[in-house]
Amino acid sequence: xxxxxxxxxxxxxxxxxxxxxxxxxxxxxxxxxxxxxxxxxxxxxxxxxxxxxxxxxxxxxxxxxxxxxxxxxxxxxxxxxxxxxxxxxxxxxxxxxxxxxxxxxxxxxxxxxxxxxxxxxxxxxxxxxxxxxxxxxxxxxxxxxxxxxxxxxxxxxxxxxxxxxxxxxxxxxxxxxxxxxxxxxxxxxxxxxx
Numbered sequence: 001x002x003x004x005x006x007x008x009x010x011x012x013x014x015x016x017x018x019x020x021x022x023x024x025x026x027x028x029x030x031x032x033x034x035x036x037x038x039x040x041x042x043x044x045x046x047x048x049x050x051x052x053x054x055x056x057x058x059x060x061x062x063x064x065x066x067x068x069x070x071x072x073x074x075x076x077x078x079x080x081x082x083x084x085x086x087x088x089x090x091x092x093x094x095x096x097x098x099x100x101x102x103x104x105x106x107x108x109x110x111x112x113x114x115x116x117x118x119x120x121x122x123x124x125x126x127x128x129x130x131x132x133x134x135x136x137x138x139x140x141x142x143x144x145x146x147x148x149x150x151x152x153x154x155x156x157x158x159x160x161x162x163x164x165x166x167x168x169x170x171x172x173x174x175x176x177x178x179x180x181x182x183x184x185x186x187x188x189x190x191x192x193x194x
Contacts, residue, residue, distance in 0.1 A: 004104075004125070004158065005030035005061055006180030009187045013048050017188070022051060024191035027059040032080045032106070032182065035065055045070065052076070063106055068099070078104025078124070083117055108162060110140075112154060119156045126155050127182045130163025131173060135185055137163065145172050152177035 008030040012018045025031060033048060048064075052074045055062040063080040064071035071079040106125035109115050118126050128151050130142045142163060143151065152159045152175055161173050161181040166189070170181055 004179065006160075007186075008032050008063075008127075008160065008180070008182040010034040010162075010182055010184050011051070013044075013051060018184070019051065021187050021191045022054065025058075025060055025187065027061075029060065029187075030077070031055055031060055031062040033062065033065045034080060049074070063104060071103075072099075077102075078106060080106050083107050083109070083114055083121070109151075109155075112151060115151060115154045119154075123157045125160060126157045127160045127162035128152065128155075129161075131161040131181070132164030132169055134163040148173055149175045149177075 005028060007028070009021065009025055010032050011022055012035050013033060014035060022031065033051070052062065052064075054060075056075065061077045063078045064074055064076040065080050066082075068079055068081075104124045105122070106127070107118055107123050108127040108129050109118050110129055115126065115128075128143070128148060130137060130140045131148055132142045134140070134142070140163070148161070155177070158179045159177050160179055161170065162183070165181045165183045165186050167186075173181075
């Protein structure tokens with residue numbers, strides 16, 4: 001995908017508030033279906049199917065979680081796949097499936113070692129996290145600005161910031177290696193302004 005959005009909303013389909021935010025997203029932004037407890041059962045897929053349909057109907061690029069087969073089935077732009085899942089389950093599957101050339105494989109990384117792993121596994125997008133203190137992962141200490149900018153230099157993928165992002169603090173992170181950001185609260189605040 002050549003024209004990637006520079007803002008990505010991390011949507012948790014288990015949360016009503018997250019789903020209501022989706023209806024304020026425009027085609028300029030992307031959506032990442034993010035759910036650590038996602039499973040490939042009929043009930044989970046039915047719940048996500050309506051949300052996927054909304055994205056497709058409104059030309060909103062989206063990444064599907066954890067399943068390459070379902071990402072292709074739902075005509076997603078790509079897949080959001082944590083490093084551990086890629087290493088455990090999907091490395092061989094990805095080489096066996098006929099993936100479109102512009103299909104995106106994205107993940108989140110938290111340190112230099114994980115960036116090197118993402119380079120080796122040839123991810124297209126990495127979200128470096130946490131950039132700042134975040135409401136969704138309060139237990140994680142954020143990178144300081146200098147460390148964050150230095151981490152951006154080591155990725156072979158397109159780099160996005162993740163964690164506690166707002167318009168003001170994103171300016172502190174801007175550098176030639178950074179393509180944009182992913183967020184939850186940022187989009188919640190945008191939706192309440194409308």
